[in-house]
Each structure stands twice: as structure tokens, then as C-alpha cells.
Amino acid sequence: MDNIQFYIKEHKSRFINELIELLKIPSISADPTYKNEVLKTASAIEESLKKAGCDKVEICETEGYPIVYGEKIIDDKLPTVLVYGHYDVQPADPINLWHSPPFDPIIKKTETHPEGAIFARGACDDKGQMYMHVKALEFMTTSNQLPCNVKFMIEGEEEVGSRNLGVFVKNNREKLKNDVILISDTGMIANTTPSITTGLRGLSYVEVEVTGPNRDLHSGLYGGAVANPINILTKMIASLHDEHNRITIPGFYDKVETLSKEERAEMAKAPFNLENYKNALDIEAVYGEAGYSTNERNSIRPTLDVNGIWGGYTGEGAKTVIASKAYAKISMRLVPNQDWEEISDQFKTHFENSAPHGVKVKVTPHHGGQGYVTPMDSVGYKAASKAYEATFGKTPIPQRSGGSIPIVALFEKELNSKTILMGFGLDSDAIHSPNEHFGVFNFLKGIETIPYFYKYFVELSK
Amino acid sequence: MDNIQFYIKEHKSRFINELIELLKIPSISADPTYKNEVLKTASAIEESLKKAGCDKVEICETEGYPIVYGEKIIDDKLPTVLVYGHYDVQPADPINLWHSPPFDPIIKKTETHPEGAIFARGACDDKGQMYMHVKALEFMTTSNQLPCNVKFMIEGEEEVGSRNLGVFVKNNREKLKNDVILISDTGMIANTTPSITTGLRGLSYVEVEVTGPNRDLHSGLYGGAVANPINILTKMIASLHDEHNRITIPGFYDKVETLSKEERAEMAKAPFNLENYKNALDIEAVYGEAGYSTNERNSIRPTLDVNGIWGGYTGEGAKTVIASKAYAKISMRLVPNQDWEEISDQFKTHFENSAPHGVKVKVTPHHGGQGYVTPMDSVGYKAASKAYEATFGKTPIPQRSGGSIPIVALFEKELNSKTILMGFGLDSDAIHSPNEHFGVFNFLKGIETIPYFYKYFVELSK
Numbered sequence: 001m002d003n004i005q006f007y008i009k010e011h012k013s014r015f016i017n018e019l020i021e022l023l024k025i026p027s028i029s030a031d032p033t034y035k036n037e038v039l040k041t042a043s044a045i046e047e048s049l050k051k052a053g054c055d056k057v058e059i060c061e062t063e064g065y066p067i068v069y070g071e072k073i074i075d076d077k078l079p080t081v082l083v084y085g086h087y088d089v090q091p092a093d094p095i096n097l098w099h100s101p102p103f104d105p106i107i108k109k110t111e112t113h114p115e116g117a118i119f120a121r122g123a124c125d126d127k128g129q130m131y132m133h134v135k136a137l138e139f140m141t142t143s144n145q146l147p148c149n150v151k152f153m154i155e156g157e158e159e160v161g162s163r164n165l166g167v168f169v170k171n172n173r174e175k176l177k178n179d180v181i182l183i184s185d186t187g188m189i190a191n192t193t194p195s196i197t198t199g200l201r202g203l204s205y206v207e208v209e210v211t212g213p214n215r216d217l218h219s220g221l222y223g224g225a226v227a228n229p230i231n232i233l234t235k236m237i238a239s240l241h242d243e244h245n246r247i248t249i250p251g252f253y254d255k256v257e258t259l260s261k262e263e264r265a266e267m268a269k270a271p272f273n274l275e276n277y278k279n280a281l282d283i284e285a286v287y288g289e290a291g292y293s294t295n296e297r298n299s300i301r302p303t304l305d306v307n308g309i310w311g312g313y314t315g316e317g318a319k320t321v322i323a324s325k326a327y328a329k330i331s332m333r334l335v336p337n338q339d340w341e342e343i344s345d346q347f348k349t350h351f352e353n354s355a356p357h358g359v360k361v362k363v364t365p366h367h368g369g370q371g372y373v374t375p376m377d378s379v380g381y382k383a384a385s386k387a388y389e390a391t392f393g394k395t396p397i398p399q400r401s402g403g404s405i406p407i408v409a410l411f412e413k414e415l416n417s418k419t420i421l422m423g424f425g426l427d428s429d430a431i432h433s434p435n436e437h438f439g440v441f442n443f444l445k446g447i448e449t450i451p452y453f454y455k456y457f458v459e460l461s462k
Numbered sequence: 463m464d465n466i467q468f469y470i471k472e473h474k475s476r477f478i479n480e481l482i483e484l485l486k487i488p489s490i491s492a493d494p495t496y497k498n499e500v501l502k503t504a505s506a507i508e509e510s511l512k513k514a515g516c517d518k519v520e521i522c523e524t525e526g527y528p529i530v531y532g533e534k535i536i537d538d539k540l541p542t543v544l545v546y547g548h549y550d551v552q553p554a555d556p557i558n559l560w561h562s563p564p565f566d567p568i569i570k571k572t573e574t575h576p577e578g579a580i581f582a583r584g585a586c587d588d589k590g591q592m593y594m595h596v597k598a599l600e601f602m603t604t605s606n607q608l609p610c611n612v613k614f615m616i617e618g619e620e621e622v623g624s625r626n627l628g629v630f631v632k633n634n635r636e637k638l639k640n641d642v643i644l645i646s647d648t649g650m651i652a653n654t655t656p657s658i659t660t661g662l663r664g665l666s667y668v669e670v671e672v673t674g675p676n677r678d679l680h681s682g683l684y685g686g687a688v689a690n691p692i693n694i695l696t697k698m699i700a701s702l703h704d705e706h707n708r709i710t711i712p713g714f715y716d717k718v719e720t721l722s723k724e725e726r727a728e729m730a731k732a733p734f735n736l737e738n739y740k741n742a743l744d745i746e747a748v749y750g751e752a753g754y755s756t757n758e759r760n761s762i763r764p765t766l767d768v769n770g771i772w773g774g775y776t777g778e779g780a781k782t783v784i785a786s787k788a789y790a791k792i793s794m795r796l797v798p799n800q801d802w803e804e805i806s807d808q809f810k811t812h813f814e815n816s817a818p819h820g821v822k823v824k825v826t827p828h829h830g831g832q833g834y835v836t837p838m839d840s841v842g843y844k845a846a847s848k849a850y851e852a853t854f855g856k857t858p859i860p861q862r863s864g865g866s867i868p869i870v871a872l873f874e875k876e877l878n879s880k881t882i883l884m885g886f887g888l889d890s891d892a893i894h895s896p897n898e899h900f901g902v903f904n905f906l907k908g909i910e911t912i913p914y915f916y917k918y919f920v921e922l923s924k
Binding site: 029030031032090091093094097159160161187201203205207212213214215216217218219220221222223224225226227228230231233234235237238239241281282283284285286287288289294295297298301302303304305306307308309310311312313314315316317318319320321322323326327328329331333356357358359366367401402403404427430431432433434435 | 491492493494552553555556559621622623649663665667669674675676677678679680681682683684685686687688689690692693695696697699700701703743744745746747748749750751756757759760763764765766767768769770771772773774775776777778779780781782783784785788789790791793795818819820821828829863864865866889892893894895896897
């Protein structure tokens, strides 16, 4: 890759400013209030792909937010890389915990990012990481070094479960035909320790509603005599874990992949310092399934977490009320072989059956997806590994992630190709949290590394 | 009481309109946003007491909202009745469940109230019931039938635990000197079944906060590896009741008054239809402490209810987050002999100790108060009973209430006099709930009954 470092140095400020403009648009797909902003972001992506050198760019309508598709086909006989990313972002709340407005990006230096990091919702997840691919393409087209065909598929509903992407993929198998899928929507261990994500967890996300009396009641007059939906909900949620922090849903662990002692020993070699981990989170102790290490708990083991709970009076002061309804949002991270639809069904059946008389329970599955494992002997993995070596000077460590990109399993099924997860974010980048950020180093290193992937992928495919 | 029925018939529309004007002011003491409205309500009460014939009316400042004091002293040698009530109201949320705006009162007929009921926040609790006393005084002064001295003490912080009333009472023992305290802030069994509340439960209201990691985390990357404050909070709350729905806080039941078989048999005679009760609330089954009936559970037994819970993402759609903090508001209703401060301490100690490593727990007591029992052989009780007989044609049934008016125990301690709870509301009036209302029949019947209490109290005191 001739001149890539020089090109980045030359255009660095423009790259960052373009990303900042993109981050200013609050493309929150979960909240209908932001509909116009999400659509505006799709148009901005369309424009940027054209400028980067795509021959054909389309805004593809779906039943939800559109998918931006772009391509540059240089030779039908050459391999094709399909880049997937998303232009929507997580909601920004709790907004009061942001040190600067989430959609007014600023660059600040941090201990982890001495060269500065861009603070904004979506900086890392996924606008910043997705935009690295746009700028890498710009370099390759501008310098005439694009070694193969490239296709972009950038969606706007990843944060709400990619509701319409599946249909789009099924209906456009020919258009999306490719030899490898490239995604930057994960992280790496550290800026000096590159890693490639080789496994993703699946996801089942449900919302539950517990209804007691048909109206809010005075807790003095009715307290102790009727089932209080909040008390019942806490009891039902608490019973989802046993004393070893194992999930109690019948059948939940039936298909969980069991790793061998050797595999676990191999995993345990990844650099990890428990004290640093606890200090970074300001917690006295870690917590989780008995018999597993922290790194195992958040990668090879399935989990169940409440993501939100609400009911009754939550304002200032005191209100002596028994609420009519209580709610929770609950998600389960799944490991390979667990089927998310089966798990959602198991949850629904178990949760509904665990309700006492006196309340009604409704379980609404939100969305989900299967887990995924990238084979390390695939051409794509090897190409990615060599690309990191070229720019970081180190062989990246293969790593299972606790996160989920539900659509990856579907890609393999429908498009019959492997996905390579080249993530450049760090765990400390606070994605999904207040003060999300993305290191300037990481952004630029991503732009530098991606063209090498193209180069090696074409070479190794021969 | 000459001409009371005639007087009410004559002035009925005016009485209702005056109450409606009072109900239009959103005097929500729990929410600082409404400060000016609360103060405006105090002035309106001051004005109404002057018009009703009080000789001296004062707005007494406190560290919180003021107490409106009024008196008409006709003869130092005659007995003195002290009327207590409150002009503040509960918050109106959930606002979307109101069929008409909470502070835009309307009169509608209902099955229980064929003569119409006034729908508004505070209609029954306590503006409507408090205003009956103002109008009863108006009748007695206008018709020259006031048989004794009367004092009014109307506060604006009852719904937030009467924070400053205790200090006021302690500092004004001479001014507040009385022979009996009269309160209408409870209910009766039915419009055809008058009853007098002879017992109130005590109250301990606390807020709890569980803190896990120092920021919201991505549930994929951290799920299963750190203590999730919401999951932990549900576990901690769930563990506050055992499988018999008994409260597990050590020492909680130590001082609970045990009723004899005979007393429980007497209580069981009160009219109660379980099917109607369940149908009215649209529940399939009642729920509560094993070994007790519904009426016992909500009167002679202590309880623990979550009044509000919140944490994490509660907006539309899905957010895969582990919240840094989770909160709940929890209240305990206490029975005679349980000391609310001791119980609050027991709760705090137990709750804090039940937290696992990996989270921090903070318990903040909000407010509380002792339970109370009115002796049925007191002059006040007898006078009230005769008053109901005079206007309803039936002897009222003595009844223990599940609710709390924490200040009643303090009145006895500081002012050394008994409190008589002449409530005219109904359980179905939805106090503290959306669509609170107060029957026009009940409002007028209260105004009619109160002067008889004065008459009999003076006669029986001789």
C-alpha cells in the first residue's frame, strides 16, 4: 500500500471533520422522534460513498429505515468484499451524565487516548468505525490501488435489531454476492495489543409487563392484600438466576457449546488484569456464574440481564401507591448453538408460568439473533491477521466477544460467505454509555489497516 | 341541629362550586414545580376560614409549606374541637390514565355515586373532606348553633410526611389546646353502611439506591461478568418476603400486636364479599400473608410494598445496557406497637447487609409515623357514633383502616387528646390513583353530620 501513511497525514483533519459532521446528526433509530435525522444520515452516507469513488450508490427503501448500498466493480473475475456497517446510534440517555452534549462532538485527550478521542454518541458504534471503510475506499480509488470489487451495505436499524435487513438480504442475494464480508463494529484489546473478534454472542431481547389490579391503588388501603406488580416482578426476575448465578429457565443450557480444558486454557492466556478491571469500573468485586472466569463469563457463557425496569411512582418525594403495572426489558446473550428463537420461547413459557395468581403477565420478544464463530483458517481471517501485522507490527490475538451482531449468522446463511470482524474500538470507549468516544489513533489506524486487508485477501484468494 | 338539611339544600351549588375552585389549584407538595400553587392554596384556605366565621386566621410559616390556623373561641369554659386536615394533594401521574384533567374538576354520575361525584386530584383526599368542616362551621356560625370552641389546623405537607407539622405542634401546645381532634381523611364502608375508623397503620417510607459499575455498560461486553444493579435490586427486594409472604427483616414482627381469636372473629363480621372485591380490581386472586384474611392483611398486619422502581433504559425500543444504578421507593405499613423509627433502622441494616459484593447500597428514610387506635369508649367516639346515627339512621361500624395518618400518634403525645376519624370517602374513590373522585352525596352528608358531632360532644362532655 504505497503512500497510505502519507495520504492519511495529508487528509487527517478533513477525515476527522467529515466524521464530526456525521456525528452531529442524532440518528437514534429506537426513538421515532428522530425519524428525520435518521433519514438525513442515510443521505449523508449516500453522498460520502459517491465521493469516495463508488460507481453506483442507492438508498434502498425498507419497511423501516433505508439501507444505503454502494458498489465499485472493477472486474467481475476479481474477488468482491462486502462492507457492512450501520449509521444509526443508541439513544443518548441518561443525558445528564454526558460531560459534553452527545451530538456536539468534541476532541479530548484521555489517559487511554493521548492523541485525543472524539466524544459523541456513535463515535465508535458505529459511525466512526463504518466511516474508516469509506475513507479507506477513498484512498484506494484516489491512488488507484483498489485490488478488487467492493460493495457497501450500511443500514439504519442495527440498534433496534436490524428488523428489515434480513428481508433485504434475502431479496438481494445476487446484488450482494461477495467473497468475504468485512465489519468494523467490535473492539480490540488495546492500542498496543491488536485483536480480531472470532466469536459473537447471540441475543434474545424481550419486554415483560406484569399487571395486577386494574388501577393504581392506595398502598395503605390495599397494601398486603393484593399482589403488588412491582414486588411480583422483582420476585420473578430474581428467580431467573439460582444461587450459583446460573439461569433457571428450563432447557436454557441444553445446547450451550462446552469448551475443552485446552480451549479454556488457551483463552486464559489473553492479557487480563482483574484489579485494573475492577478499578476501571469502581467495583469491589466481580460477579457472575460460579466456576468461570470474568473473560469466560462475558464471552463463552450465556447471560441474562435486566436492561431497564420501571413501575409506580418514580418522581421526587414519596407516593404511597401500588402500581397497576410494572415493566422490564430483559436481554439474554447466547453462545454458539443456542437458537435465539427457541430461547425466546423458553423464556416466555417459563416467565409466564412463574407468575402467581393475582397478576397477568405479558412477554413481548423484541428482537434477537444467533451467535457466530469466524474460522481462523479462512482466507478472510488470514488476510485480516496479516493486515494488522502490517500496520501494528504485531500478530493480532483472536478473541471471543461478548457482544452480538445478530445479522452475521444470517449473512452466512443467505450469502454463503464468512464475516471478518476487524474492530478498532476499545472496551473503554463507552459505547451504549454516556461519553462514548473513539480514539483519533484508532480511527486513523483503521483507515490505514483496511486497504492491507484488501491487498492480502486478493493475494491469498489466488 | 335546626334547619341543617334546609341550609344545605339552599347552598348546595355554592358549596360544590367553592370546592371546585379549590380543586383547580394543583397543590402537589411532592413536586417543587408546584410551589406557588401550594402557597396559593394556603391563601384560599385562609380566606375560606375567615368567611366561615373564624375570628382569627393565620398563615403560620414553617420550614416547608405553611400551616393555616383558624379559631373561633366563644367561651373558654366550653370544650374545644381541633379540626385537622390538609390542603396539599398527591401527584397526578400517571396522567394519561385520567379520563378528565386532574385539575379541571368535573361532576359525573357513577354506579356508586348516582347523585354524581366530583372528579379531581384531591377531591376526596383531602380537600373535599377538609372543606366539609369549613362549610359545617359556616352553618353553625350563620345559624348561631356553634355549641363550643373550634380550632382549625390545615397543613400543606401531609402527602410528603408532614415534615414540619410535628415541630409546629410542639411549639404551639397552648394555642392548639383542645378536648378532641376531629379528622376527615379516611373512608367509610359504603354510603348505606357508615363506619368510623378506629385504627390506623403506621408507616415507614424509604428510598433505596443500588450502585454497580461507575457508568452504564454495554450488556454484551460486560453482561454476566459484573453485578447488574437492577438484577441485584430485584433479588434484594424479592428476598424481603418469604414463601409465606411474611417479611424477612429480622425483628420486624417482634412488637406486632397479636389479636385474640375473639377479636378476629368480631372483625370477620364486617361486610365483605371477596368476589366483588376481586371483580372491582379485575384480579383473579388475592395475595398476601399466609394465615390471614384480606381484611386482616390490610388492617391488623404489617406490610411491605414497593411503590416505585426504576433503572436502566425505559424508553421505546431496546437498549442493551447495564445500568450503573437502580432505585426503588419502598413503604412499610405498621401496626400498633411497631415503632416506625426502629423499623426504618431494621430495614436499613438488613437491606444494606443483604447486598452482595460488587454493588454499593444506600438506604434513605423518607418519612414515617406511628400507628394509632381510637378507644371506642371515649367521649369523642360516642359523639361521632351518635352523629352518624342522626344523619344516616344507622349505628356506624368501627373499623381498622390499612392507611396511615402518621401525625395522629404525635397529636396524642403532644396535645394529650384523642383523635376521632370521621371519614366520608369510599374505598372506590381512587385516592392516590388516576380519576380520584368524591361523591356529592358524601360531601353534603359530611357537612350535615359534622355539626351533630359538635352537639353530642358538648352534651356528652358535661
